[in-house]
Amino acid sequence: MTDPVIIVGASMGGLRVAEALRRAGYTGPITAFGDEPYPPYNRPPLSKEVLASDVSLEAVQFPQRDATADVNWVLNTRIERTDLASNSLTDEHGHSHTFSALIIATGIRSKRAEWANPVMTGRHAVRSLDDAIALRAALNPGTKVVVYGAGFIGCETAATARKLGCDVTIVAPGVEPIARYLGLDFAQWIRAAHDAHGVQFRMQSRIDNTIGDDRITGVVLDDGSTLECDVLIEAIGSIPNVEWLAGNDLDLSDGVLTNTAMQAVRTDGTVVTNVFALGDVARFPNALFDDEPRRVEHWNIPTDTAKRVAEVAAAQLAGSDSVDEIVAKRFAPVPSFWSDQYDIHMLAYGIVGLADRSEMLHNTFDDDEFCVGYYRGDELVGVCGVGMRNVVMGYRAKVGSSA
Amino acid sequence: MTIKIDVDMTKCQHYGQCVFEAPDVFRLNSDDKLEYVAEVDDSERGNVEAAIDICPMQAIFIVD
Numbered sequence A: 001m002t003d004p005v006i007i008v009g010a011s012m013g014g015l016r017v018a019e020a021l022r023r024a025g026y027t028g029p030i031t032a033f034g035d036e037p038y039p040p041y042n043r044p045p046l047s048k049e050v051l052a053s054d055v056s057l058e059a060v061q062f063p064q065r066d067a068t069a070d071v072n073w074v075l076n077t078r079i080e081r082t083d084l085a086s087n088s089l090t091d092e093h094g095h096s097h098t099f100s101a102l103i104i105a106t107g108i109r110s111k112r113a114e115w116a117n118p119v120m121t122g123r124h125a126v127r128s129l130d131d132a133i134a135l136r137a138a139l140n141p142g143t144k145v146v147v148y149g150a151g152f153i154g155c156e157t158a159a160t161a162r163k164l165g166c167d168v169t170i171v172a173p174g175v176e177p178i179a180r181y182l183g184l185d186f187a188q189w190i191r192a193a194h195d196a197h198g199v200q201f202r203m204q205s206r207i208d209n210t211i212g213d214d215r216i217t218g219v220v221l222d223d224g225s226t227l228e229c230d231v232l233i234e235a236i237g238s239i240p241n242v243e244w245l246a247g248n249d250l251d252l253s254d255g256v257l258t259n260t261a262m263q264a265v266r267t268d269g270t271v272v273t274n275v276f277a278l279g280d281v282a283r284f285p286n287a288l289f290d291d292e293p294r295r296v297e298h299w300n301i302p303t304d305t306a307k308r309v310a311e312v313a314a315a316q317l318a319g320s321d322s323v324d325e326i327v328a329k330r331f332a333p334v335p336s337f338w339s340d341q342y343d344i345h346m347l348a349y350g351i352v353g354l355a356d357r358s359e360m361l362h363n364t365f366d367d368d369e370f371c372v373g374y375y376r377g378d379e380l381v382g383v384c385g386v387g388m389r390n391v392v393m394g395y396r397a398k399v400g401s402s403a
Numbered sequence B: 001m002t003i004k005i006d007v008d009m010t011k012c013q014h015y016g017q018c019v020f021e022a023p024d025v026f027r028l029n030s031d032d033k034l035e036y037v038a039e040v041d042d043s044e045r046g047n048v049e050a051a052i053d054i055c056p057m058q059a060i061f062i063v064d
């Protein structure tokens, strides 16, 4: 029997690549390992509407298609080790599995802070369905919540907790929420929206320790002051899940480094042609911007990179003569992103973080709706709007070009 | 052959991601609200499936 294509990570990226492999004509066996107990589900609602209402698998599970009905999903099973020299993996039960091609779709996990006080009860993160179920159970009207971190997930979770009637304080080291990403003016506008909804801020502050014996009762900030809380939500960034790939000379310095065909690259720069990475864990060059590899934690990336992996892998596995041609094809997906906080709907395209300046393109920060362009020199590297979707969408095709 | 499309308008947040995948089926009107053709030729199936995949709210369905 031929060895299967093995996908590690049974989330959106894993599902999308299985579908794309079938669409690209690969008919051989596919096995997908996932360490969560659930089939692939949609994460963004976990900090937004699902957290506010009904946190259940039914509310977030991806529909599965007939074309992937024969994929062997092995859930609740973590892959522990990889030996690329023998094309084999070892799972947490000590079983080994050989593959024809390996697809790395293990995503990222929430970074957790380390404090001297070891209390854990009452500390939460928001990455998985189990995280969201646990958090939802802890959020009740009047619950005192501290959100540590003012990125998108921190701000969305704060907004949702507020909607649920909690007292919410955001503590973060930056000057304004999401400022590093959106720029100071936009960030001030977002902060004003949170202020209007009664969220408190302790910006330019770090949490030095927690207070509490069995459960958390508060936090100590770096200026020595304390904040009472029943729930602490840590939203301070993420760590790529790559430990299981160690010892194979892959470049794992920030996720899995790949070439433009999403094939893994070793530390010496050589390519492992039958090992691919996609989604949040992949650090890949995007021809839309330049040849600098980057990880992009945006929702369309698992789908777009999965298609790219599938076209290359399917051609390779079929022994097609056109593999080199397919590998050399330009790969330039437009990252797309959205965020919901209260009744604010933000939509963005490109990589706003690459910009050295921003410019208001439509309306002003005094309006309910506006659209900001982000530039690196003359090149439009991103666009982000509140409301006015037709306008924002009109810029999608211009991302990566000089305006 | 045609396919029937249903969008759960209680879920749809009018993000318009579907518009890029199947522009002949989905569009945002001048109020930025989603409009779509409820029954389209089977030749659109691939595009509609791509729209289903990329819809952030997972609001689009093909009714068979």
Ligand SMILES: Cc1cc2nc3c(=O)[nH]c(=O)nc-3n(C[C@H](O)[C@H](O)[C@H](O)COP(=O)(O)OP(=O)(O)OC[C@H]3O[C@@H](n4cnc5c(N)ncnc54)[C@H](O)[C@@H]3O)c2cc1C
Pocket: A008, A009, A010, A011, A012, A013, A014, A033, A034, A035, A036, A042, A043, A044, A045, A046, A047, A077, A078, A079, A080, A105, A106, A107, A108, A126, A127, A128, A153, A241, A244, A278, A279, A280, A281, A297, A298, A299, A300, A302, A336, A337, A338, A339, A340
């Ligand atoms: C709360 C939240 C809100 C978000 N909101 C938005 C948004 O509004 N807009 C947007 O564009 N994006 C958003 N995102 C980002 C988006 O959800 C991600 O980009 C997407 O989930 C990435 O998919 P992935 O398949 O690459 O990785 P993941 O979804 O992280 O999947 C990786 C899977 O692999 C499993 N795994 C890890 N290691 C192993 C191992 N060794 N063995 C087996 N299995 C393993 C993990 O448990 C996980 O199930 C949000 C994410 C979160 C968490």
Ligand code: SF4
Pocket: B007, B011, B012, B013, B014, B015, B016, B017, B018, B019, B026, B034, B054, B055, B056, B057, B058, B059, B060
């Ligand atoms: S992509 Fe989904 S949420 Fe967005 S407009 Fe289309 S159906 Fe609505």
